[in-house]
Amino acid sequence: MNALVSPFPLAGKYVKEAGRACPRDYIYSPAELARAADFAADSLYVVGGIYGNLAALDSVEALAAQERVPATIVMNGDFHWFDSEPEWFAAIEHRLSLYRALRGNVETEIARVDDVGAGCGCAYPDSVNEDVVRRSNTILRELRVNASTAARNRLGALPMHLVAQIGELRVAVVHGDPASLAGWRFAHDMLDDPGQLRWFNAMREASRADVFACTHTCLAVLRDFQLTAGRMTVINNGSAGMPNFAGSRFGVITRISIMTSPHQPLYGLVRDGVHIDALPLVYDHDAFAGRFLARWPQNSPAHLSYYGRITGGPAYTLAQAAGR
Numbered sequence: 001m002n003a004l005v006s007p008f009p010l011a012g013k014y015v016k017e018a019g020r021a022c023p024r025d026y027i028y029s030p031a032e033l034a035r036a037a038d039f040a041a042d043s044l045y046v047v048g049g050i051y052g053n054l055a056a057l058d059s060v061e062a063l064a065a066q067e068r069v070p071a072t073i074v075m076n077g078d079f080h081w082f083d084s085e086p087e088w089f090a091a092i093e094h095r096l097s098l099y100r101a102l103r104g105n106v107e108t109e110i111a112r113v114d115d116v117g118a119g120c121g122c123a124y125p126d127s128v129n130e131d132v133v134r135r136s137n138t139i140l141r142e143l144r145v146n147a148s149t150a151a152r153n154r155l156g157a158l159p160m161h162l163v164a165q166i167g168e169l170r171v172a173v174v175h176g177d178p179a180s181l182a183g184w185r186f187a188h189d190m191l192d193d194p195g196q197l198r199w200f201n202a203m204r205e206a207s208r209a210d211v212f213a214c215t216h217t218c219l220a221v222l223r224d225f226q227l228t229a230g231r232m233t234v235i236n237n238g239s240a241g242m243p244n245f246a247g248s249r250f251g252v253i254t255r256i257s258i259m260t261s262p263h264q265p266l267y268g269l270v271r272d273g274v275h276i277d278a279l280p281l282v283y284d285h286d287a288f289a290g291r292f293l294a295r296w297p298q299n300s301p302a303h304l305s306y307y308g309r310i311t312g313g314p315a316y317t318l319a320q321a322a323g324r
Contacts, residue, residue, distance in 0.1 A: 018119025019133035026105070026121070026181035028160060033172045033207035037165035039100070041072035043257035044166055046173055046237060048076030048104070048215020050092070052083030053241030054291075055284040056251050057095050060240065063253075063279065066262045071255075074162060076215045076237070077104020077175035082292055082302055084142040093151050103158035104175045104216065105182045109140050110147050111156030123182035135301035163209070167258040168272045172209035176216040179203070186236050187217040188320060197227070205229035211276060213237070213254050219314065220244045220252040220278055220321045222267055233269070233276055240281050241288075242306065243313035244321065251281035252321075267322035278321070 047060055064071040079096050083089045103111070105121030112118075119137035147155070160181050164171040177183030190196055203209075204227050211233045220238030225231065238244040240251040255261055255277045261268075268277030289310060296302035 017133075019122055019137045020124050020126075021118055022123040022180060022182055023118045023121065026108070026123070026160075026176075027179065028181075030178040030203045030206040033161060033163055033174075033178060033209050035163060037163045037170065039072065039162070040165040042069050042166070043067055043071040043255065043259060044164055044171065044213075045071050045073045046076050046213040046215075046235075046254035046256070047073060047240045048078060048175070048237050048254075049218060049239035049241055049251075050075065050079040050096075051081035051239065051241040052079070052088060052092055053251070053283065053288050054088075054091060054095070055288045056241040056281055057092075059251075059281050059283040060253060063263060063281070067257075068259060068262065071257075072164070073099045074164075074173055075099050075101035076173060076213070077102055077181075078106045078215065079104075080106050080110060080143055081139065081241075082296065082306075084139065084146050085295055086146050088291070088295070089143070089146045089151070090148075093154070097154070100162065101158055102160060102162055102173065102175060103155055103181075106140065106143070107155040107158060108181065110144050111152045112144075121182055123176075123180070123184065125184055132305055135305045138301045139305075164256075166211075166256050167274045169210040169256075169274050170208060171211040171213055171256055172207055173213045176214060177203075178207050178209070178212060182216060184217055186212065186214045186221075186234050188219055188221040188236075188316075191221060191223045191234060192323075197225070200225060200232060201227040201229045204232040210272075211235065211256065211274075213256065215239070218242075219316050221323070222269070222276070222278060222321065223323055224269060224271070231271065233271060235276055235278065237278065238321070241283075242309055244316065245318050246313045246315055248313045249282075249285045249311070251283065253279050253281050255279050266318060
């Protein structure tokens with residue numbers, strides 16, 4: 001029997017199939033985010049969706065080194081994905097162990113001892129093609145095989161969310177949304193849906209968070225709301241390790257700081273003396289693409305789902321992200 005004890009027990013069967021199901025242990029109350037801050041910082045980098053891109057990690061560290069005061073870096077989940085070979089996986093684990101981190105659905109499903117029917121844990125909406133879902137489940141299975149017991153223990157022990165105090169603002173760092181590790185309500189289309197405003201207000205009131213910094217949906221977005229419960233800013237960095245915009249080859253990270261950025265933001269805003277910005281993360285494309293192709297050649301699951309995005313970006317624009 002595997003010595004690892006899964007911290008994520010099976011809690012009944014899922015209605016949806018693997019990859020679309022939202023496991024019950026992904027759900028939490030937004031009131032959990034109303035706690036005292038886990039840490040305070042003058043500058044915070046939220047880095048979600050590295051997806052095994054070591055070159056992107058190099059670039060994060062290079063940006064942080066140019067800050068006037070040390071930046072606190074939080075790895076916001078889904079730092080593993082394409083790195084499903086032992087040496088590559090171990091390299092990501094070593095680099096990520098240096099920083100604060102929370103687990104995304106990828107890390108949560110890697111850490112499980114038993115397959116509980118969640119697949120990749122992405123909880124994909126119905127709009128995502130079934131072939132994409134099936135391939136993601138395959139990628140996750142291969143990742144799990146390459147993870148050591150020690151790595152799975154470490155990943156399983158990571159929190160689902162963190163709360164930071166940045167100047168006058170309480171920042172909730174989540175992977176998905178304020179109620180689920182794999183929630184999609186902070187996707188760009190949901191943030192622009194007036195029918196969601198009542199839910200947003202409830203989340204703002206229960207969590208007491210001024211800002212939500214998230215990832216998961218894989219497309220970057222910034223929105224600011226004036227709600228009955230108070231002002232609420234949502235910044236989703238999409239992906240640090242893959243392009244976010246059509247025709248681009250850079251990732252995006254979130255920077256939240258009491259100081260202006262030494263880097264040119266893609267877009268951002270200032271509220272209560274705090275700068276909330278999306279920074280471009282320019283990494284060594286050739287290094288990443290070369291390693292990707294060595295592991296995921298043509299017609300492999302990851303190549304079919306992601307190579308087009310890696311080389312040319314998704315069908316999504318900077319204007320859509322910034323809300324222009």
